[in-house]
Amino acid sequence: MLTFLARRLGIMALTMFCLSLVVFFFVNLEPNLKKLAIFNTQQRASAEDLENWLTRNGYRDNFFVRYGRWIGVVKQQPVIDVNTGELVPRFRFCDEPSEPAYNGILQGNFGCSTAFKTKVENRLPQGLKATGLLMFWVMITMVPAALVIGVLAGMREGSRLDRGLSVLSITSTATPEYVSGIIFSVVFATWLKVLNGSAATATSEGISFYNFSLPVMTLAIYGVGYIARMTRASMAEVMASQYIRTARLKGLSFAQVVMKHALRNALIAPFTVIMLQFPWLLSGVVVVEAIFRYQGFGFLLISAASNNDIDLLLACGLVSVAVVLATQLISDIGYAWLNPRIRMS
Numbered sequence: 001m002l003t004f005l006a007r008r009l010g011i012m013a014l015t016m017f018c019l020s021l022v023v024f025f026f027v028n029l030e031p032n033l034k035k036l037a038i039f040n041t042q043q044r045a046s047a048e049d050l051e052n053w054l055t056r057n058g059y060r061d062n063f064f065v066r067y068g069r070w071i072g073v074v075k076q077q078p079v080i081d082v083n084t085g086e087l088v089p090r091f092r093f094c095d096e097p098s099e100p101a102y103n104g105i106l107q108g109n110f111g112c113s114t115a116f117k118t119k120v121e122n123r124l125p126q127g128l129k130a131t132g133l134l135m136f137w138v139m140i141t142m143v144p145a146a147l148v149i150g151v152l153a154g155m156r157e158g159s160r161l162d163r164g165l166s167v168l169s170i171t172s173t174a175t176p177e178y179v180s181g182i183i184f185s186v187v188f189a190t191w192l193k194v195l196n197g198s199a200a201t202a203t204s205e206g207i208s209f210y211n212f213s214l215p216v217m218t219l220a221i222y223g224v225g226y227i228a229r230m231t232r233a234s235m236a237e238v239m240a241s242q243y244i245r246t247a248r249l250k251g252l253s254f255a256q257v258v259m260k261h262a263l264r265n266a267l268i269a270p271f272t273v274i275m276l277q278f279p280w281l282l283s284g285v286v287v288v289e290a291i292f293r294y295q296g297f298g299f300l301l302i303s304a305a306s307n308n309d310i311d312l313l314l315a316c317g318l319v320s321v322a323v324v325l326a327t328q329l330i331s332d333i334g335y336a337w338l339n340p341r342i343r344m345s
Helices: 002-027 030-040 047-056 063-071 120-155 160-173 177-191 209-239 242-249 254-266 268-292 297-306 310-338
Strands: none
Touching (some): 002 310, 030 047, 120 268, 120 297, 120 310, 160 209, 177 209, 177 268, 209 254, 209 268, 254 268, 268 297, 268 310
16 A cells, blocks of 8 residues: 555656646746736836846746746746845745745645735635535535435435436436526516625625535535435446345345445445546635635636736646546545555556
8 A cells, every 4th residue: 555655746746847837838828927927017018028027037037037936946047136236036025035046846836816916825714614504514515415415316226216316317417507596686686686786795705605605616516416416326336236136135134135235335435526527616615705706716717817927827727737637646545445455557
């Protein structure tokens, strides 16, 4: 197990390095750099002034040099003040060092957010905390409901109950988040009169039914159908196995057969699907947080993309890659726990 973990952690580190290089390349394309210069010069500078700003702040240096600075293996260089000729930080609002120093990811510095005028590490945890709270309640709502629906449908394959639950699952899976989010807003705000004008506030002003409960419902309803379908298929396959027939012939009750013999093996495939919901939630919250004005990770990502906030975009991409790789590792470890016959080589 330790050898497996060491090998997987090494692969994860290599994957993160390669993907971070790709993300860094696309984020630092010329159009993005131009927009960043325009944003920081208040859109009043000439083309020559924009080019001078990019050169002075190191954006015209070699690509791998800039990547090394972001990682923290190349020293970050301050800029020269055109008025005094002294060395000054690139962005004063981030308290960057005014002398050459290693100041990158490896040193715990994710850069400066030009949109929020602060360090990325001061803004990113707030968004992750808000989205983490949202994801927690989505999983608490979604997973038990999906497993119950899938197990009930798989236990009685082909029955009227199975057909009804399957139609419900397919309907929920076929409904995108932006459609169900709008439907919930219309139902609760227009028809049921649950919401009022003051309820539709951002999370900075407090959690409300509109900006928290409705996002949870919107995200959960899509995932419920997907997990339930996988659970139903896995449960139906297990119930048709030979050892299940043997257990029934031994005189065990139907409930004992399901709980002691079928359920654990039937959860192997759904466990993988459940772990994959975490990366999906990180992308799904972008749409949902925009609809309900929930200021979490998705809100940060939209703000960074809209304002060409390069360092914040890079940090969001790094977090997304880390979440995907971590959930895959947990999924592989969970295989062995659910089924000891699975060997890791």
